[in-house]
Structures are given as structure tokens and as C-alpha cells.
Amino acid sequence: MRVSDQIAFLAPRRSVLDRREAIIADLADLLPPGCLVSDIRGLVPFETDAFIAYRQLPLAVTLPETTAQVAAVLKYCGRYGIPVVPRGAGTSLCGGAIPQEDAVVIGLSKMTRILDIDLANRTATVEAGVTNINISEAVMPEGFFYAPDPSSQLACTIGGNIGMNSGGAHCLKYGVTTNNLLGVKMVLFDGTIIELGGKALDAAGYDLLGLICGSEGQLGIVTEATVRLLARPEGARPVLFGFSSSEEAGACVAEVIGAGIIPVAIEFMDKPAISICEAFAKAGYPMDVEALLIVEVEGSEAEMEATLTSIIEIARRHGVTTIRESQSATEAALIWKGRKSAFGATGRIADYICMDGTVPLSQLSHVLRKTGEIVARYGLRVANVFHAGDGNMHPLILYNINDPEDAARAEQAGNDILRLCVDAGGCLTGEHGVGIEKRDLMLHQFSQADLDQQMAARAAFDPQWIMNPSKVFPLEGRPAA
Amino acid sequence: MTVDFEPQSEEEAAEIVRAVAERSARLKLVGGGMRGIVADVAADAVLSTRRLCGIVSYNPAEMTMSALSGTPVSEIEAVLTERRQMLAFEPMDPRGILGLTGEPTIGGVFAANVSGPRRLSAGAARDHLLGIRFVNGEGAVIKSGGRVMKNVTGLDLVKLLAGSHGTLGLLTEVTFKVLPLPPASATVVLSDLNDAEAAGAMARVMAMPYEVSAAAHLPESVRGRFLGGALPDGPATVLRLEGLTATVSARAEKLAQACSVAGPVAVLEDGASRKLWREIRDVAPYADGTERALWCISIAPTSGHQLVAALRLETGVDAFYDWQGGRVWLRMEADPEAALIRRFIKALGGGHARLIRASAAMRAATPVFEPEAPAVAALSARVREKFDPKGIFNPGLMG
Numbered sequence: 001m002r003v004s005d006q007i008a009f010l011a012p013r014r015s016v017l018d019r020r021e022a023i024i025a026d027l028a029d030l031l032p033p034g035c036l037v038s039d040i041r042g043l044v045p046f047e048t049d050a051f052i053a054y055r056q057l058p059l060a061v062t063l064p065e066t067t068a069q070v071a072a073v074l075k076y077c078g079r080y081g082i083p084v085v086p087r088g089a090g091t092s093l094c095g096g097a098i099p100q101e102d103a104v105v106i107g108l109s110k111m112t113r114i115l116d117i118d119l120a121n122r123t124a125t126v127e128a129g130v131t132n133i134n135i136s137e138a139v140m141p142e143g144f145f146y147a148p149d150p151s152s153q154l155a156c157t158i159g160g161n162i163g164m165n166s167g168g169a170h171c172l173k174y175g176v177t178t179n180n181l182l183g184v185k186m187v188l189f190d191g192t193i194i195e196l197g198g199k200a201l202d203a204a205g206y207d208l209l210g211l212i213c214g215s216e217g218q219l220g221i222v223t224e225a226t227v228r229l230l231a232r233p234e235g236a237r238p239v240l241f242g243f244s245s246s247e248e249a250g251a252c253v254a255e256v257i258g259a260g261i262i263p264v265a266i267e268f269m270d271k272p273a274i275s276i277c278e279a280f281a282k283a284g285y286p287m288d289v290e291a292l293l294i295v296e297v298e299g300s301e302a303e304m305e306a307t308l309t310s311i312i313e314i315a316r317r318h319g320v321t322t323i324r325e326s327q328s329a330t331e332a333a334l335i336w337k338g339r340k341s342a343f344g345a346t347g348r349i350a351d352y353i354c355m356d357g358t359v360p361l362s363q364l365s366h367v368l369r370k371t372g373e374i375v376a377r378y379g380l381r382v383a384n385v386f387h388a389g390d391g392n393m394h395p396l397i398l399y400n401i402n403d404p405e406d407a408a409r410a411e412q413a414g415n416d417i418l419r420l421c422v423d424a425g426g427c428l429t430g431e432h433g434v435g436i437e438k439r440d441l442m443l444h445q446f447s448q449a450d451l452d453q454q455m456a457a458r459a460a461f462d463p464q465w466i467m468n469p470s471k472v473f474p475l476e477g478r479p480a481a
Numbered sequence: 482m483t484v485d486f487e488p489q490s491e492e493e494a495a496e497i498v499r500a501v502a503e504r505s506a507r508l509k510l511v512g513g514g515m516r517g518i519v520a521d522v523a524a525d526a527v528l529s530t531r532r533l534c535g536i537v538s539y540n541p542a543e544m545t546m547s548a549l550s551g552t553p554v555s556e557i558e559a560v561l562t563e564r565r566q567m568l569a570f571e572p573m574d575p576r577g578i579l580g581l582t583g584e585p586t587i588g589g590v591f592a593a594n595v596s597g598p599r600r601l602s603a604g605a606a607r608d609h610l611l612g613i614r615f616v617n618g619e620g621a622v623i624k625s626g627g628r629v630m631k632n633v634t635g636l637d638l639v640k641l642l643a644g645s646h647g648t649l650g651l652l653t654e655v656t657f658k659v660l661p662l663p664p665a666s667a668t669v670v671l672s673d674l675n676d677a678e679a680a681g682a683m684a685r686v687m688a689m690p691y692e693v694s695a696a697a698h699l700p701e702s703v704r705g706r707f708l709g710g711a712l713p714d715g716p717a718t719v720l721r722l723e724g725l726t727a728t729v730s731a732r733a734e735k736l737a738q739a740c741s742v743a744g745p746v747a748v749l750e751d752g753a754s755r756k757l758w759r760e761i762r763d764v765a766p767y768a769d770g771t772e773r774a775l776w777c778i779s780i781a782p783t784s785g786h787q788l789v790a791a792l793r794l795e796t797g798v799d800a801f802y803d804w805q806g807g808r809v810w811l812r813m814e815a816d817p818e819a820a821l822i823r824r825f826i827k828a829l830g831g832g833h834a835r836l837i838r839a840s841a842a843m844r845a846a847t848p849v850f851e852p853e854a855p856a857v858a859a860l861s862a863r864v865r866e867k868f869d870p871k872g873i874f875n876p877g878l879m880g
Contacts (some may be wrong), residue, residue, distance in 0.1 A: 391629055
């Protein structure tokens with residue numbers, strides 16, 4: 001089943017595999033009918049996520065309907081030392097939801113109720129399986145929205161967003177999940193149910209909520225979340241800026257931010273990304289440019305005009321060749337459709353690995369140029385489409401998954417690019433997570449002492465290391481069980 | 482306060498911590514001498530960060546700054562102001578309410594997660610903290626986070642250490658996000674609303690697209706103590722707008738128009754607006770030179786006034802509201818009444834109350850921090866044990 005030979009998982013626990021039938025029977029007793037999957041055909045959809053380079057069938061998949069059922073399954077697994085892999089919609093790009101042979105998957109796809117919408121306090125409380133877009137849609141008629149907007153927002157769940165601390169294009173102004181999360185109900189490895197935070201802006205005690213957000217399913221399973229809602233701006237307008245080189249576009253981004261202008265979003269696409277997205281979405285992107293910025297401004301007409309005027313002035317200094325303002329809501333929607341479907345559209349023409357390093361803005365042009373050189377050295381192609389305003393890069397390395405040599409080269413190129421990001425003062429992952437994909441690069445960013453401290457914190461939640469145990473931390477250097 | 486250790490480098494700090502841990506002694510961590518809530522920590526020795534001082538790097542174009550933890554906030558703000566930037570979470574200066582003369586440090590601000598009025602729109606101190614270096618209870622130097630805006634690499638120890646009041650580690654260096662200083666500020670003042678009406682008005686305003694950056698309600702009992710009594714008569718519900726000069730006045734006009742159905746409306750221009758919010762930030766009405774018990778309460782915004790109303794039936798309190806009503810500054814006329822306040826908060830859907838000021842005797846008899854639910858308290862204790870196995874840092878603080 002294994003496609004990539006580069007990624008090791010923990011050796012399956014023999015004691016668990018040997019009891020497979022008994023475990024399945026016990027789980028069936030804990031759950032209502034229709035909430036347990038154990039036949040091979042039924043398990044196949046759970047064998048991977050959006051990081052398709054690795055596949056593995058789990059021991060079983062549970063699909064609980066309530067927090068109490070999640071707690072029952074976790075209590076059982078905790079008691080018998082059975083690994084657990086939490087799963088939202090399975091859209092992880094770093095393998096965060098990929099199971100292992102001896103693991104019980106806990107999928108939250110049946111927990112999709114919106115529990116409370118409190119517009120006066122601007123909060124929504126939802127079950128973990130509610131999709132990101134559902135929250136915004138539920139409050140749109142009243143003029144509110146939920147800010148973090150990952151490209152997979154039609155499918156990805158709020159539970160998964162919390163697990164990975166997901167971002168999105170509009171995070172430049174509004175922050176990522178951790179900045180918009182007020183409270184959770186969650187289940188610990190031993191079935192204990194705890195509640196953290198709530199409708200108040202600050203919670204008491206340690207910021208466990210902040211630690212859980214982005215913990216990649218290793219500290220527990222979130223079953224309910226209270227998130228912050230925001231009032232929709234008066235207006236919003238994406239504008240396209242075309243440049244004759246990526247360097248110029250990158251320098252323009254750094255100068256806009258440096259001038260104290262913070263648009264809602266600044267998205268970058270290079271020529272390959274433009275053609276891929278345009279072919280798919282017909283968004284009207286200019287085809288005669290080497291690099292494109294989508295800059296979104298918002299507010300009243302006057303505010304948008306004032307901000308745009310300043311940005312245009314800066315763009316001209318950097319040799320902008322095309323400026324195109326969206327003239328209607330339909331056009332604006334198309335511009336975003338093109339951007340948000342970039343990964344899917346790329347998947348139509350080639351297999352790809354998506355990198356996610358973040359670099360300081362002053363390094364943007366340098367890292368873009370170096371990325372091109374690295375990929376060329378491996379004889380591969382790259383499309384760059386990313387959140388430029390906060391330096392969060394997404395080079396898509398194109399390759400052929402059926403050619404093992406090609407795949408190995410792509411993986412090596414990816415690792416080189418991530419090292420480049422760290423060496424430029426950045427980090428391995430800005431919003432997708434470590435998962436299995438970047439796990440073995442962690443020591444490039446952290447010292448063993450740094451990782452030891454993180455693993456110690458992890459052990460306060462999960463002393464037996466049963467929660468998503470093969471992810472995030474290199475398999476070597478872990479504390480003895 | 483006698484200080485036993487004043488390390489001048491991270492290395493020296495780590496050595497001190499290792500030596501203290503070896504003796505299993507207990508260490509009180511302080512910044513620039515803000516007595517605050519750590520005053521009551523009983524320890525064998527005091528370590529001050531004030532000589533871990535200085536801005537390590539500042540890149541205005543990337544909107545980030547790194548500073549050693551003992552750097553005075555005033556020094557950081559002076560450097561930022563020169564480049565027209567700011568700490569957007571608007572940390573308060575607690576010297577007025579605590580009657581202190583020390584120098585708040587940037588490490589202290591993050592260790593206590595101190596946020597002011599703009600927390601409502603721009604996030605808390607913890608939301609702006611990008612990276613940290615700290616010494617854990619075993620004397621190991623640990624780093625977490627970095628200097629980029631988006632970073633999900635590994636567990637977010639940055640958030641955990643923010644607001645941990647020096648109980649998990651000794652912060653040695655902090656890297657944080659800074660934002661452009663808004664060129665203009667204006668405040669719409671809506672007069673004559675009672676607490677409940679004000680809560681409703683603030684909720685309606687926050688649902689409008691005018692980007693109100695801060696919303697507070699100043700009841701009649703405190704109104705006269707702001708701006709030297711220059712606010713219009715009656716309780717004042719104040720709504721701040723910030724941004725480019727032209728757009729701020731346009732938004733102020735629209736907002737004033739929208740509010741005018743609720744009562745008399747006035748607009749404070751730039752200077753007065755900035756002064757008012759500094760006073761709200763620093764809790765000016767209760768900087769009264771007394772030790773009367775002062776609580777800072779965090780609760781759902783629409784519940785703040787209900788809490789105060791319920792308390793008034795039982796005891797003597799004075800209060801005003803920030804964060805759309807969700808932060809209540811509450812001064813007790815007599816005893817702190819911790820149990821009563823916390824029971825009412827629970828009944829109103831949850832939140833927490835922290836005792837900011839009280840006489841030494843009252844502090845000794847009152848849990849300063851909100852007690853947590855048993856399962857959460859147990860988890861927090863396990864976390865603490867993983868950072869400071871021998872319990873050397875600020876013993877007794879935070880559970």
C-alpha cells in the first residue's frame with residue numbers, strides 16, 4: 001500500500017493487531033448501529049487524506065454521533081493502549097489524518113449540528129464536524145461571517161481547523177483559527193470530557209485552548225467549538241496586479257506591508273499557477289504577465305479607494321504592467337474561485353506536493369528565486385500560489401506519482417525548499433501542519449531540547465502516546481514509553 | 482523588594498535556575514518590580530529580569546520586533562512610535578491602580594497576557610506573540626514559535642507561556658507582531674443609556690460594518706473621572722473608530738447617525754479620543770490611591786451588566802465596562818466577595834474573575850485566580866509539572 005518509502009510510521013502494536021476482531025466487537029457495543037466501519041471496502045475511503053503519497057487501512061473507523069460516544073471510544077482505546085487517529089473531512093495536506101494499521105479512526109463527520117448562534121455576543125457554538133463554510137453561511141443573512149477561510153472551506157470541518165490551526169487567504173487581517181477560537185469541549189485520551197473557554201474573550205488559567213489549537217489531534221479530540229463571528233465589511237473588492245517578474249511582485253508585497261497598509265488579503269500566483277487556475281476557473285486573469293497579485297481591500301467606497309490609491313502607487317514603482325479591478329460581485333467571486341481552486345486545478349494536470357513554509361517578507365523574492373532553482377535542479381516543474389501578505393508560501397511541485405524516481409525527486413526538492421524557508425528565518429509550515437510530511441524535518445527548525453519540551457507538554461495530555469502517535473515528532477528521540 | 486538574582490544573559494539565567502533547582506529551592510520571578518499579584522508568592526529567592534534588557538531586532542517593514550524580556554515597555558513604545566507603529570493589543574499601565582513606581586517590562590506584559598481596549602478588535606497580547614525563548618524549571622533553554630506571522634510548526638508553547646505568570650518558565654526573549662499606528666482616532670459618545678441599554682447598543686454597533694476598534698460603557702458613577710469631567714452629562718457609552726483621517730470622520734458620521742435614535746450623541750476628535758482610551762485602558766477611575774478590592778472580570782459581553790446588577794442586590798460595588806461589556810472593572814466597597822462574584826459568573830454562563838488589587842490580608846484570604854473545574858485543574862497541574870518538575874517557579878501562583 002505504501003507509495004512513499006521515505007515516511008516511516010510507528011511499528012504497529014502486535015497486541016492490538018492480534019485482538020482486531022475482539023476490538024471491533026467491543027467498539028460495536030459502544031456505538032449505535034451505523035457508526036462503526038470495519039470491512040475492507042468500507043475502510044478504503046479512510047486510508048489517506050489530501051496528502052495522497054501514503055495510504056494505510058486502519059483497524060476500524062468509528063463515526064460517533066455525540067461527545068459521550070467519542071468519550072466511550074477514547075476511554076476504551078486509552079484503557080487498552082489502542083492508537084487513535086482523529087479525522088475531520090480528511091482534507092489535510094500533510095497527512096495529519098492518515099491512519100495506521102493498528103489505529104481506530106474517530107471521524108467527526110456525524111457531529112454536524114450548529115448548537116448556538118449568539119449574534120449579540122458574536123459567537124457560534126457548533127459541533128466539530130460542521131464545515132468551515134457552514135458557519136459563515138449560517139450567519140450570512142444577518143451580516144456576519146467566520147473569518148478563517150482555508151481553500152478547502154467547502155469540505156473541511158471546524159474540528160480539523162482547530163486540529164491544524166488552519167489559516168486562509170483572509171488571515172492577513174483577521175488572523176488564523178487560534179485568533180478566532182473562544183472555547184472548546186474536548187475529550188482526553190482516557191475519556192475525560194473537559195470544557196475550555198466560552199463566550200468570554202479571555203479564559204481563566206493556562207491557555208490550554210491555545211496549546212490545543214494546532215496540536216494535530218495529539219492532545220485530545222475536540223467535539224464542540226465556540227468561535228468568534230465578525231460583522232461583514234461594507235464592501236470588499238479584489239484587484240489584480242500583473243508584473244513582469246516574480247521578484248517585482250514579491251518586492252511590491254514587502255513595500256505595501258512596510259508602508260503600513262494591511263489589505264485583507266494579498267495572494268500571489270506565478271505564471272504556471274495563473275495558467276492552471278485560469279484554464280479551470282476562467283476568472284479573467286491576465287495571461288501575459290509573469291506574476292500576479294490578488295489584493296483585496298474592504299470597507300466603504302471611500303476607504304477602498306484610498307487604500308487602493310496607495311497600493312497602486314507602490315505597484316507602479318515596482319513596474320506593474322496590468323491593474324484590473326473587479327467590476328461586479330460575480331467578477332470578484334470568479335477571481336476568488338480561481339485562487340481557491342488552485343490546488344484542485346493543479347491536480348487536473350499533474351500530481352503535486354504542496355509546500356507550506358513561511359518566510360519573513362524581506363526574504364520573499366530571494367526564496368522564490370531559490371525555489372525555482374531547486375526545483376529546476378531536480379528536473380521538475382513548480383507552480384507558486386500563496387498568501388504573500390504574511391509570507392506563507394505554497395510552491396506546488398509537479399511530478400508523476402506513478403514514477404517512483406520522480407516522486408522521490410519531488411520529495412527531496414520539497415525538503416530542500418523547506419530547509420531554505422527555515423534558513424531564511426521562517427518555519428516549516430505556516431498553516432497546513434507538520435503531520436507525517438514534515439515530521440522528519442523538525443530538527444532543522446528546533447533543537448532536541450525544544451522538541452523534548454513539546455513532547456513533555458504532549459505527555460501531560462496523553463501519557464501513553466496513543467493519540468495520532470506517528471505524527472509531528474520525529475520517531476527517533478522520543479521519550480521511552 | 483530584595484532581589485537576589487539579576488542575570489544579564491540568558492545563559493546566566495539558565496545557570497541560576499539550574500542551581501536553584503538542584504537545591505530544590507523556590508524562586509519568585511519578577512520583571513521591573515511591578516508588585517502586582519506575585520507579591521504574595523513565598524519563595525526562597527527573587528529573580529528579576531530587569532537586566533535582560535534591550536531590543537534585539539526591529540524590522541518595521543516586517544512588523545516584528547524581538548526584545549529581551551526585561552526591556553521596559555516604555556522603551557519599546559518609544560521606538561515603535563518613532564516608526565509610527567504600536568503594540569496593537571494596547572497593554573495597560575497598571576501603576577496607577579496598584580500605586581506602584583516600578584517599570585513595566587515587555588516580558589511581564591506577555592507573562593500576564595495584559596491586553597487593553599483594542600483586544601475587542603485586534604486580539605489579546607497572546608495573539609501578537611510570535612516567538613519566545615525561555616528557561617524551563619530544569620534550567621534548559623527552550624525556544625518556540627519564530628518571527629513570522631503564520632507558524633503551525635509543532636505545539637504552540639508560545640500561547641501556553643503567555644499568561645502563565647512565570648509559573649512554567651522564565652521568559653528571556655519575546656518576538657511579537659507590531660501594527661501601524663492609526664493616523665486618526667475618533668470616539669462616538671452615546672449618552673444617557675443605563676447599563677442594560679448600553680450592552681444592547683454596543684452589540685448592535687459591533688454588528689455594523691464600521692470597524693469599531695473599542696467599545697466601553699462608563700456609568701454615571703465613573704463618567705466624571707474621565708477627561709477631567711469633560712464627557713457629556715449622563716452615563717457615556719463610548720465607541721472608538723481608528724484609521725485614515727478621512728475615513729475615520731466619514732465612519733464617525735455614519736455611526737453617530739446610526740446611534741442617534743438611542744440617545745444624545747457627540748463625537749470626540751483625535752486628541753480627546755486618544756486621551757479617553759488611555760484612561761479607560763489604565764482604569765483611571767480606580768487609580769484612587771486605595772487598596773479597595775478591585776476585580777477584573779471576563780464574561781460574555783451581554784452578561785457583564787447582569788452580573789453587576791445581581792451583585793448590587795447583595796453588596797456595594799462600583800463598575801465600568803470595556804470590551805463591549807465583556808470586561809468588567811469592579812471595585813468593591815468592602816470585602817472582595819470572591820465566592821459571590823464567582824457563583825454569579827457561573828450562573829450567567831461562565832467567565833472568570835481575577836483579583837487585581839486588595840489589602841494583603843484580603844489577598845491572603847482570597848483565591849486571586851479563578852479556581853478551575855477539577856479535570857482542567859488536574860490537567861493544568863500535569864502541564865506545569867512537565868515544565869517545572871520540582872515546582873521552583875512562583876510556587877502557589879495559578880493553582
